Amino acid sequence: MEPTSISSSQLASEPLSDLVDESRRLVEAANSKGVVARILGGAAVYLQAPTGGPLFPRTINDIDVATRRGMRTAISAVFSAAGYVPDQMFNALHGASRLLFYDTVHARKVDIFVGEFSMCHQIPIADRLDREPLTIPLAELLLTKLQIVQLTERDQRDIYNLTYHHSMNTGNGAGIEADVIADLCARDWGLWRTVKATIERCQANLATSGIDPENSAVISARLALLWERIEAAPKTARWRLRSRVGDRVRWYDEPEENPAGN
Numbered sequence: 001m002e003p004t005s006i007s008s009s010q011l012a013s014e015p016l017s018d019l020v021d022e023s024r025r026l027v028e029a030a031n032s033k034g035v036v037a038r039i040l041g042g043a044a045v046y047l048q049a050p051t052g053g054p055l056f057p058r059t060i061n062d063i064d065v066a067t068r069r070g071m072r073t074a075i076s077a078v079f080s081a082a083g084y085v086p087d088q089m090f091n092a093l094h095g096a097s098r099l100l101f102y103d104t105v106h107a108r109k110v111d112i113f114v115g116e117f118s119m120c121h122q123i124p125i126a127d128r129l130d131r132e133p134l135t136i137p138l139a140e141l142l143l144t145k146l147q148i149v150q151l152t153e154r155d156q157r158d159i160y161n162l163t164y165h166h167s168m169n170t171g172n173g174a175g176i177e178a179d180v181i182a183d184l185c186a187r188d189w190g191l192w193r194t195v196k197a198t199i200e201r202c203q204a205n206l207a208t209s210g211i212d213p214e215n216s217a218v219i220s221a222r223l224a225l226l227w228e229r230i231e232a233a234p235k236t237a238r239w240r241l242r243s244r245v246g247d248r249v250r251w252y253d254e255p256e257e258n259p260a261g262n
Helices: 008-012 019-032 039-048 072-081 086-096 138-146 151-165 178-187 189-208 213-232 236-250
Strands: 038-039 063-067 097-101 107-115 116-118 121-123
Touching: 019 038, 019 039, 019 063, 019 072, 038 039, 038 138, 039 063, 039 107, 039 138, 063 097, 063 138, 072 097, 072 107, 072 151, 086 097, 107 116, 121 138, 138 151, 151 189, 151 213, 178 189, 178 236, 189 213, 189 236
Parallel strands: 063 107
Antiparallel strands: 038 063, 097 107, 116 121
C-alpha cells in the first residue's frame, strides 16, 4: 500500500480525527524529518486491508508506532511538531524502549515502541521497518497479535483480517512471511507456546465468528499452514531446554496494558 500524500500544511496541523488518516500523516511527518516510523496495532491492520476495508471491521481506539533504536530524541521532536504532548514522567523512565504521547484534542494516545515490541513477549521489529511504506512488516504485525496471552475479540478480529487478506508466504513473494514467524518461535519456547494457544483458539472460534464458511476456510487453511511452518522449523538448544520445564513456570510477561490490541 502506497502512502497517501500529505501536504506541508497538514504536517503542521493538529491531529486528524480519523485514526487511519492520522496514522498516514504521522508516518509522512516522520519521513519528512528523515525518521523511520511505522504503524502497528489495529490501525496497521486497516492500512494493510483492501480499499473497502477489512473483512471483519472493528473500532480503533489509539495509534501504535514503531521506530528504530536510538530514535528517541528525533521521533519525540516529530510528535511534538505534529501536535502531541509527551508523557514526561513515563518517557523519562522508559524512553530508551518506549514512549507515550497524547493527542489532547481527541483524548487519545500514541504508544511508540523503540527498537522492539515488548508486551507478553518480545518481538524484534527494528531491523525490517523499511520493508513496508506505512506499517511494520506483515509477519511482525501478525506476531504482535499472536503473542497475546489474554486474547480479546478485537485481537482475534485482527488475526482473522490479516490471514484472510494476505496469503501465507513460505518462500519469496508477497504476503505474510511464515518463516520469519517460525524462526522467532523456534528460538523462544515461551513465544511458541503462546502462539500455539492463540492459533488453536482462533481456529476453534471461527465457527462462531460470524464469518461465512468460505472465508472461514481461507483463514483456517492459512493458520494451519503457518502452524506447519512453525512446527517444522528446527528448534534451538535454548528452546529445547526451556520446553522441558513447560507450563510449570510462567512463560510470558504480564503487561499492564496491550497497546497492540488498539
